[in-house]
Amino acid sequence: MEISFSEAVKARRSYYGISSEQVTGDERIHELVGEMVTHLPSPFNSQSSRVVILLGQQHTRLWDLTKAELQKLVPPENFPATEEKINNCFRSGYGTLLYFEDQTVVQGLQQAFPSYADNFPVWSQHASAMLQFAIWTGLELDGWGASLQHYNPVIDAAVAAAWDIPADWKLIAQMPFGKPVTQPGPKEFQPLAERIKLYR
Secondary structure (H helix, E strand, O other): OOOOHHHHHHHOOEOOOEEOOOOOOHHHHHHHHHHHHHHOOOHHHOOOEEEEEEEOHHHHHHHHHHHHHHHOOOOOOOHHHHHHHHHHHHHOOOEEEEEEEEHHHHHHHHHHOHHHOOOHHHHHHHHHHHHHHHHHHHHHHOOOEEOOEOOOOOOHHHHHHHHOOOOOEEEEEEEEEEEEOOOOOOOOOOOHHHOOOOOO
16 A cells, blocks of 8 residues: 555654564565665755665674674673664664765766855765655655664764775764664654744
């Protein structure tokens, strides 16, 4: 059954209870990411967004790497809670999407359009955010549960070394996903009258 765009937006939530059970084929995940990377807008059609898809053992490797990097920073008495969260909320899933922005593209725009130089890094983040939201919503529609994490810059160097990431790709976010095993709790909303102004 097809649902409206508004219904799809409402359905997208952060899922922290996920399992490694497969929901769709790997080809469908790759197809979804490809469609969104191709068609999502970017400033000056710069197409600066990059995505690395980690499935199965590569997904597990990412979160083991993340734990190893965090263990260097988190006090020993606090690390068990950190490890439990990573194991049960992220590592337990089926895959992770790594979102990057290619700084070569951003810097090229800064040089080509110096009047907007200060804006291009900001606009690059906007492009990445739109891509993250679109893929997140697409995963939800396909039956996956996902969340958005930001362990960068703590894991940047280790990720770059592990997956041969180009030096000019800046890590923006990580999106672990899996089969939902628990549902998100109720979500509170601030009054729209405080968030929207309408003039006619």
